[in-house]
Each structure stands twice: as C-alpha cells, then as structure tokens.
Amino acid sequence: MYLINGELTAHLPANDRAVQFGDGCFTTARVVNGKVRFLEQHIDRLKHACEKLLIPFVEWSLLETEMQQMAAAEQLAVLKVVITRGQGGRGYSAANCLHPARLLSVSAYPGFYPQWREQGISLALSPIQLGINPHLAGIKHLNRLEQVLIRTHLEQTSAQEALVLDSDGWLTECCAANLFWRKGSQVFTPNIDKSGVNGTMRQHIIACLAGSSWQITEVREKLDTLAQADEVLICNALMPVIPVNQAQSWRFESRELYQFLAPLCE
Incomplete structure (x- = not known):
C-alpha cells in the first residue's frame, strides 16, 4: 500500500529527483498495535536529513497524521517514509524544485527477527x-x-x-x-x-x-x-x-x- 502526496497510488513521476538522482531521505519505523514506535524520533530524523540536504519540506504535521493513519490498521508492520526533493529538470540544479514529495508505504514485518x-x-x-x-x-x-x-x-x-x-x-x-x-x-x-x-x-x-x-x-x-x-x-x-x-x-x-x-x- 502506497500513499504518495496524499493519493493512494504506486506511481511516482519519472522526473522526480528520487528517480533521477536519489535526491531525498527516508526512515523506516516499526508499527505495533496500530502505533508508530518512536514516532517523534523518526520525524526528527527526517527533519534533520531535509535540513542537511536543503530540501524545503514543511508539511510535518500532515506527514505525522498520515503516518498515524497508515499505522492504525496494523498490528505488527513496517512503515517506510520517503521525502524527495520533488520533480525537477534534467540537470543537477535544484533551483526550480519547490514542491517536495512524500511517500509512505506499509509492508509486512520481517518474520525472522x-x-x-x-x-x-x-x-x-x-x-x-x-x-x-x-x-x-x-x-x-x-x-x-x-x-x-x-x-x-x-x-x-x-x-x-x-x-x-x-x-x-x-x-x-x-x-x-x-x-x-x-x-x-x-x-x-x-x-x-x-x-x-x-x-x-x-x-x-x-x-x-x-x-x-x-x-x-x-x-x-x-x-x-x-x-x-x-x-x-x-x-x-x-x-x-x-x-x-x-x-x-x-x-x-x-x-x-x-x-x-x-x-x-x-
């Protein structure tokens, strides 16, 4: 299950800089009984990474709400959150990348742990x-x-x-x-x-x-x-x-x- 910029879809634009340059960051959290474990720490990690990468992501409250909503139906699962710089042109310049993208997905918890x-x-x-x-x-x-x-x-x-x-x-x-x-x-x-x-x-x-x-x-x-x-x-x-x-x-x-x-x- 994927949630990309609030839409249930598995499709990311081919010109997203995550595809073109690996331009973004992510975190992977454990979901237990419908709750994201160490939610605050995962948000802080993403904030720090965006600051270091100069990604102008600001929708932190919305992202946290989406994380909680996706976790709510899960007893034991993995929640992955990706933030990309968004869509951009062919070159390395990020000057026109003003709309970062957020991707959330839920998958099964590894049974071998x-x-x-x-x-x-x-x-x-x-x-x-x-x-x-x-x-x-x-x-x-x-x-x-x-x-x-x-x-x-x-x-x-x-x-x-x-x-x-x-x-x-x-x-x-x-x-x-x-x-x-x-x-x-x-x-x-x-x-x-x-x-x-x-x-x-x-x-x-x-x-x-x-x-x-x-x-x-x-x-x-x-x-x-x-x-x-x-x-x-x-x-x-x-x-x-x-x-x-x-x-x-x-x-x-x-x-x-x-x-x-x-x-x-x-």
Missing part, C-alpha cells in the same frame, strides 16, 4: 567499504548503492548481517543496523561522523546507557577490537536489538547487555 532475538546471529566482514563524506554522514539519504552491494555480498555467506568498515578501515556499522560491543561495564559504538547512519534505535540506546551504570563511548576502532569484546549486539528500528553469537572467528556468549537493553527498546 523474533528468531534472531532468541537465537542470536553471526556477522561476516563485508568486502564493500563505505565512502567517507562528513556532510552526508549520519543521515539516511536515498543513495544506498553501498548497502545494496553489501547485502549482495552478504547473501553469498551464511551470516545474517555484515560488519562494514569505512574506506579508511575503521569499524562503522552493519548493512542495515548499527553496532555496539561491551567489555566489562564499558560499551562502545563506532563514531559515525564521517560515514554510516545514525539510526533512531542507536540514538535511543545511547540515551538509555547514558542514564545507567553502563559507560557508553563512541569510538574509532579497527575490526580486531571485537576480539577483546565480552558481548556484541546490533540494532535498528525494526529489530529492534539483536545479540551476536559470532563475528568473523570471534564468539560471544554473554547476553548481559542485551538483557538490559531489550525491554527498553520495545
């Missing part, structure tokens, strides 16, 4: 590295070719998710999730000021840990730092948090941090 939460998953190092771009780092823009390639390579392995480095070799994230690891009472997550996505669940977990007895630090580390970890987990708005059994050849038995975070992320 409950099993992942119960059993844990494995991570494999991706051969695809993320390009460094501090201006775009953190936001979920529509240029996701890196993630498409990461997923394509991941599907050739037996792992459920990927460990992704940036082009300088720093540990950054997973294909569709953020990464955390624990050593004792210290919890770490990659600094994503140069590449990667600042997920809504990542932000929520950092806030939860900041007000707890755990010590949370954003770091820039190489892959082998995970060899010293007691526990590893990943997160996104849909999962919402998943324990990791194995990353490369390193195995992790502890669920201490996961058990603390899981009820706070529901």
Whole structure:
C-alpha cells in the first residue's frame, strides 16, 4: 500500500529527483498495535536529513497524521517514509524544485527477527567499504548503492548481517543496523561522523546507557577490537536489538547487555 502526496497510488513521476538522482531521505519505523514506535524520533530524523540536504519540506504535521493513519490498521508492520526533493529538470540544479514529495508505504514485518532475538546471529566482514563524506554522514539519504552491494555480498555467506568498515578501515556499522560491543561495564559504538547512519534505535540506546551504570563511548576502532569484546549486539528500528553469537572467528556468549537493553527498546 502506497500513499504518495496524499493519493493512494504506486506511481511516482519519472522526473522526480528520487528517480533521477536519489535526491531525498527516508526512515523506516516499526508499527505495533496500530502505533508508530518512536514516532517523534523518526520525524526528527527526517527533519534533520531535509535540513542537511536543503530540501524545503514543511508539511510535518500532515506527514505525522498520515503516518498515524497508515499505522492504525496494523498490528505488527513496517512503515517506510520517503521525502524527495520533488520533480525537477534534467540537470543537477535544484533551483526550480519547490514542491517536495512524500511517500509512505506499509509492508509486512520481517518474520525472522523474533528468531534472531532468541537465537542470536553471526556477522561476516563485508568486502564493500563505505565512502567517507562528513556532510552526508549520519543521515539516511536515498543513495544506498553501498548497502545494496553489501547485502549482495552478504547473501553469498551464511551470516545474517555484515560488519562494514569505512574506506579508511575503521569499524562503522552493519548493512542495515548499527553496532555496539561491551567489555566489562564499558560499551562502545563506532563514531559515525564521517560515514554510516545514525539510526533512531542507536540514538535511543545511547540515551538509555547514558542514564545507567553502563559507560557508553563512541569510538574509532579497527575490526580486531571485537576480539577483546565480552558481548556484541546490533540494532535498528525494526529489530529492534539483536545479540551476536559470532563475528568473523570471534564468539560471544554473554547476553548481559542485551538483557538490559531489550525491554527498553520495545
């Protein structure tokens, strides 16, 4: 089911800049019992992305209402919201793009997430590295070719998710999730000021840990730092948090941090 600028349709104009240039941003939210989980955070994420991309979207109240309306009939589902710069000419200039477009869609909730939460998953190092771009780092823009390639390579392995480095070799994230690891009472997550996505669940977990007895630090580390970890987990708005059994050849038995975070992320 698609709602594009308030109309039930699956058709987007061919000259929309999302089609031509990937010119836009998006967020993906979990719907539970007719409600959008972390609705305010998803709206804030879109606002921040539009500011960074200089997209003059202003219909935030209408968008929030549409999100709530589409979620109302769903017990457990995925709500995706895309904002594009709208229709434009052939070239890169956005000077005449005055009417951003909003696209909302609802799809089934991934059935494997409950099993992942119960059993844990494995991570494999991706051969695809993320390009460094501090201006775009953190936001979920529509240029996701890196993630498409990461997923394509991941599907050739037996792992459920990927460990992704940036082009300088720093540990950054997973294909569709953020990464955390624990050593004792210290919890770490990659600094994503140069590449990667600042997920809504990542932000929520950092806030939860900041007000707890755990010590949370954003770091820039190489892959082998995970060899010293007691526990590893990943997160996104849909999962919402998943324990990791194995990353490369390193195995992790502890669920201490996961058990603390899981009820706070529901």
